[in-house]
Amino acid sequence: MxxxxxxxxxxxxxxxxxxxxxxxxxxxxxxxxxxxxxxxxxxxxxxxxxxxxxxxxxxxxxxxxxxxxxxxxxxxxxxxxxxxxxxxxRQRSELNFGYLELLNKEIQDAAQRSSFGDQELPTAGAIGLTSWSGPEKLNFFDAVARLGKHDLPGIAAKIGSKSVAEVSHYLHHLQEASELRQQQGIRSILEFAEYPAALEISQQCCHAQEEAADEISLKQEAREELREQNRWGDAWNITPKVAKKLSRDVHGQDANLSNAPQFAQLFHVSKWLELSARMFxxxxxxxxxxxxxxEEPPSMWATTFDDFHSLAVSVTRRLVQTTLFMAMSRIRAKNSMGSNVRAMVQLQDAEAAISSLKMASxxxxxxxxxxxxxxxxxxxxxxxxxxxxxxxxxxxxxxxxxxxxxxxxGPRQRAHPDTPFSTQHSVEYEEDASSDDLLSNSSRSPSPTNEEEQQINMEAMEVLEHSVLDIRTDKATKKALKAFIVIDRQKERQAEEIDQYASYKAEVKMWNLLQKKPPMDLPKKHDPGPPRRSNQTMDTFYPSGREWARKLLYYSEWE
Known part of the structure; x- marks a missing residue:
């Protein structure tokens, strides 16, 4: 189930x-x-x-x-x-072939560990003495997009054919090209708003997708049930009744164990079902x-029990072999030192085998x-x-x-402990709140423009007061800092508008694919148009420390 x-x-x-x-x-x-x-x-x-x-x-x-x-x-x-x-x-509905095609495409991308879909392969080339094929480059950029540029071992593992040093060299090459563009005054290839963000769809659309997925899963389950019935007969689905019958066949005095499945001879099948129903x-x-x-209680397919049986037998064989090897090594080492040790497996041999196989429970x-x-x-x-x-x-x-x-x-901690710190914190919070109330009561509610200016001034003062760098606090510096803050806030608003429009288009496309109408009209989002570009960023005025990895030195594996 x-x-x-x-x-x-x-x-x-x-x-x-x-x-x-x-x-x-x-x-x-x-x-x-x-x-x-x-x-x-x-x-x-x-x-x-x-x-x-x-x-x-x-x-x-x-x-x-x-x-x-x-x-x-x-x-x-x-x-x-x-x-x-x-x-x-799960509820029955009509099979949606468009959603089925989308599902198969996602399954294929997941199997290939790629999120670029039908994009063309990059051109093969060489970075230094290392040759990079088109698929390797595609896997490289996909890994960087998923893991970030600082997870070098993860990127190398996803590519599979490149070492950590080669991945680091490629990233260093791209970083140098980006810095060269900045030194030449060339605008960035991508604006902040052009980086794709996660798409957001409404809960109603999620429910509609679940209905389409339920129908696909029910049809797939029916096909798998037919396959299981052909393989196991009446015992394909181990329900509590079937489990009890298998238990009686195995433990009966006149039982013919050749007719009982191997997993029923090893496992207490009824206990497995009972544990799932009452615990998990x-x-x-x-x-x-x-x-x-x-309404039906939990059950398990016979193939599942058969897989667990194969896994248990395989793990047991490996553990026994390793335990015997540990025992023989211990006996041989002690006999070489003149001790007369009995040829017997001890508990410490099994513990050493479990530790060497990393099978700690x-x-x-x-x-x-x-x-x-x-x-x-x-x-x-x-x-x-x-x-x-x-x-x-x-x-x-x-x-x-x-x-x-x-x-x-000590004594049991309650959800809201009454400590001096919490009391002091609450008093300070109340004082701040009371002062804020006095300020709000003494002045009119600010207009959006005044509120925006107030937030810009607060952010500028925060940079000037809490910066570890020696920044001058003259009038010209404050004016330049505020200008950079205004540009950054405009970029954030622009990115938010583009993200909302992309989410709106994605949801409309999904409703069309599901061949349904939304329960209520979606709030229309207008196309914000192409993003406005600018070379001015806060990093130009105040380094944010994003390039901290540039100051790290790479050490080879043998160092």
């Missing part, structure tokens, strides 16, 4: 599973196990230790009564279950809760951070069903400290 929607539906009245609560008797003791079974009551099936949490057991009467007694009082009764609106369930897909956030996605971090990931409300002493939440919930830092066995250095 997929969760391919990233919307935020906090404003909708979706049914949210009440967050589980954890009770801790003392900070030094382990926190009790969280009750993560919320959400299964609607199916009316009791939980059993054999992981049959959806199918009725043969002893359903006794197990149901027993599970009803163990049931948390905070769960809703079975009689109160109503139809749940699932906002994240049972968040208090609707988007990450399986109840908000589909992060399982503890996964469980420790589970409360933060699932957005759970955790209390040291959770209230009863009729009590109010008088106690403040624990912070995620406190929960993680308790689960990891770390004791807090």
């Amino acid at each position: 997929d969760q391919d929607s990233d919307y935020s539906y906090e404003e909708q009245g979706a049914a949210v599973i009440s967050p589980p609560q954890i009770k801790a008797e003392s900070p030094s003791k382990e926190i009790a196990e969280a009750d993560l079974s919320a959400g299964y009551e609607g199916h009316g099936e009791p939980y059993s230790e054999e992981s049959d949490y959806l199918e009725e057991d043969e002893n359903s009467a006794s197990s149901a009564a027993e599970s009803q007694e163990l049931r948390s009082p905070l769960k809703r009764p079975l009689d109160d279950t109503t139809a749940i609106y699932r906002p994240f369930k 897909m049972n968040s208090s956030v609707p988007a990450n809760n399986w109840n908000s996605v589909d 992060k399982l503890n971090e996964t469980w420790i951070n589970s409360a933060r990931r699932l957005r759970l409300d955790v209390y040291e002493d959770p209230p009863e069903i009729d009590e109010e939440f008088e106690e403040e919930r624990m912070s995620y830092e406190e929960v993680e400290q308790a689960l990891s066995g770390e004791c807090a250095a």
